[in-house]
Amino acid sequence: SQTIHQWPATLVQPVGSPLSLECTVEGTSNPNLYWYRQAAGRGLQLLFYSVGIGQISSEVPQNLSASRPQDRQFILSSKKLLLSDSGFYLCAWSRRGETNTEAFFGQGTRLTVV
């Protein structure tokens, strides 16, 4: 069976510090990978998605970047965090090329920038 791991679960970071959130998927190959941010009252905002190693699509301009160094690993980073980067970050995966495919989400990381 497939599983998705996302860590850490919670993180408190000072403004200006770097960020690295990691997500890994097990039990499948060639997944589509996604990073979403959920801010209070603003739903799920797609930040980045990737259809393969080294292939990253950015949905919104921001202070964050993403990388996919391995097929089942997706990393969200920032060089200098802003207060506005606080939120609930979710990693997800789906099977590539299927329209009616389910998106499987990780448990999320609650990031608080202070």
Place this chain on the structure above:
Amino acid sequence: QQQVKQSPQSLIVQKGGIPIINCAYENTAFDYFPWYQQFPGKGPALLIAIRPDVSEKKEGRFTISFNKSAKQFSLHIMDSQPGDSATYFCAANGSYNTDKLIFGTGTRLQVFP
């Protein structure tokens, strides 16, 4: 055109009531419409999904109604229970771009005993 508009933002019902959450889309190329349920502190999980070749799909107490001409779809929860209290998201994508789901803004549902 890539948006999915969801309403209401929040909903409060009593146990046994039938909350209805509505979504609308513009892109006629969308052909897959799932609903996700999210409990506090957890990631969303697929609840039920529909394709536009049917007007209704029912799974247990959850029903999706789909109106292709109006480009609208809705989630109905029959005999709602306090355990249904969660945030619900509608979403859409199409065979032209299977890479990503477009999510609505979410509806926070509270069901009181």
